[in-house]
Amino acid sequence: MTHPEFLSQPAPFDTPDFDTLLADLSRHAAQVDQNATWPEWQFSRLADEGVLGWVIPNEYGGSEIDSEMLIFGYERLATACLTTTFILTQRNGACQRIAGCGNVELKAELLPNLCTGRLFATVGVSHLTTSRQHLTQPAVQVEMADDMFVLNGQIPWVTGAKPADYVVTGGTCEDGRQVLIALPTDLDGVSMEEPSSLLALDGSLTGSIGLDNVTVDQHYLLAGPVEGVMSHGQGGGTGSVATSSLAVGLAGRSIALLMHESDGRPDLRDIVEPFAAEWSNLRFNLYSAARGEATPDTPHLTSESIRQRANSLALRSTQALLAATKGAGFVSGHPAERGIREAMFFLVWSCPQPIVTAALREFACLVD
Numbered sequence: 398m399t400h401p402e403f404l405s406q407p408a409p410f411d412t413p414d415f416d417t418l419l420a421d422l423s424r425h426a427a428q429v430d431q432n433a434t435w436p437e438w439q440f441s442r443l444a445d446e447g448v449l450g451w452v453i454p455n456e457y458g459g460s461e462i463d464s465e466m467l468i469f470g471y472e473r474l475a476t477a478c479l480t481t482t483f484i485l486t487q488r489n490g491a492c493q494r495i496a497g498c499g500n501v502e503l504k505a506e507l508l509p510n511l512c513t514g515r516l517f518a519t520v521g522v523s524h525l526t527t528s529r530q531h532l533t534q535p536a537v538q539v540e541m542a543d544d545m546f547v548l549n550g551q552i553p554w555v556t557g558a559k560p561a562d563y564v565v566t567g568g569t570c571e572d573g574r575q576v577l578i579a580l581p582t583d584l585d586g587v588s589m590e591e592p593s594s595l596l597a598l599d600g601s602l603t604g605s606i607g608l609d610n611v612t613v614d615q616h617y618l619l620a621g622p623v624e625g626v627m628s629h630g631q632g633g634g635t636g637s638v639a640t641s642s643l644a645v646g647l648a649g650r651s652i653a654l655l656m657h658e659s660d661g662r663p664d665l666r667d668i669v670e671p672f673a674a675e676w677s678n679l680r681f682n683l684y685s686a687a688r689g690e691a692t693p694d695t696p697h698l699t700s701e702s703i704r705q706r707a708n709s710l711a712l713r714s715t716q717a718l719l720a721a722t723k724g725a726g727f728v729s730g731h732p733a734e735r736g737i738r739e740a741m742f743f744l745v746w747s748c749p750q751p752i753v754t755a756a757l758r759e760f761a762c763l764v765d
């Protein structure tokens with residue numbers, strides 16, 4: 398089987414069926430965006446094609462593909478439908494945290510059903526990493542009582558909160574230690590807020606969850622109590638190369654459309670070529686980083702550098718497409734208009750402070 402030169406191995410999902418899946422997702426992407434539709438049908442297609450097993454260990458029915466292949470899968474899916482792919486990353490983040498924990502009983506209970514799509518889990522962990530970090534009071538407070546944890550507060554951001562059976566989330570105890578749990582969403586005291594209306598990705602049904610004296614059994618504990626619980630265990634991580642692969646997918650989609658525009662418009666070719674070269678180079682680095690090839694001598698392979706460049710390229714390439722498609726591209730529902738809004742998402746999602754700062758400096762033309 399042939400495979401792109403930037404990959405070290407053929408992708409297991411490089412099949413005609415996966416191509417059909419991408420075409421299906423792409424065909425419905427505008428509708429998901431315009432109607433804020435939760436992509437339920439899309440998730441059943443992901444289940445049919447084995448995508449829901451990508452991060453689930455073999456013993457629980459999954460295929461446990463390696464990090465390079467996962468990134469490649471995300472990139473290709475994001476090119477087709479960013480909303481579906483983004484939800485998948487949040488769901489996979491939850492599955493990875495569950496699969497990576499030491500709670501054998503809980504893993505056996507949840508992972509097989511997550512793998513088939515019978516259960517849906519998501520993450521609500523931003524208050525432990527990027528959100529509300531300037532506040533003194535923890536967003537979610539935890540009290541320990543016998544074999545129980547009592548949770549109070551608000552989980553500020555949860556993608557797919559309403560459809561979720563479990564939310565991987567955490568909170569902070571009085572002594573500063575944190576716990577991570579798989580919170581069953583049907584417990585007393587858990588209240589789902591209405592999803593917020595967003596600039597893009599409304600179909601992700603992202604909203605906050607209120608916690609009022611929610612008592613959770615030790616059975617659902619994934620990690621802790623420990624300081625900085627999110628720095629333990631596996632699962633993508635804030636600003637990881639996995640997050641960049643989605644931005645690279647969006648940039649790839651915009652550049653492909655720009656190329657298509659340039660077919661009959663030679664004036665656009667001088668613009669498209671540098672974009673395409675930058676994208677190829679970034680992809681090359683993205684997959685090297687995903688294979689763990691970064692060393693102290695390769696600053697361009699850090700997840701921070703890659704995310705910064707991916708964000709910048711996604712923003713610039715989508716704007717270039719809008720300029721090239723003119724007023725037609727400004728009309729709601731046009732791929733250029735959708736791409737512009739989707740690119741903005743990378744400025745705020747899973748974006749650690751150094752990446753925010755780099756973006757602000759770029760906007761202010763403060764070139765390092």
Ligand SMILES: Cc1cc2nc3c(=O)[nH]c(=O)nc-3n(C[C@H](O)[C@H](O)[C@H](O)COP(=O)(O)OP(=O)(O)OC[C@H]3O[C@@H](n4cnc5c(N)ncnc54)[C@H](O)[C@@H]3O)c2cc1C
Pocket residue numbers: 487519520521522523524527528529530531553554555556557595598601603745746747748
């Ligand atoms: C569509 C979408 C989906 C998401 N899905 C998920 C998800 O499924 N799971 C998840 O865990 N996370 C999710 N996130 C959260 C995301 O990863 C970030 O954590 C989040 O965008 C950070 O924004 P915030 O407003 O909470 O940040 P905050 O830092 O809390 O900022 C909020 C406000 O506080 C003020 N502020 C910020 N910093 C300071 C400061 N230093 N001093 C004073 N004031 C300050 C600003 O006015 C700012 O507007 C999602 C985000 C979005 C937009």
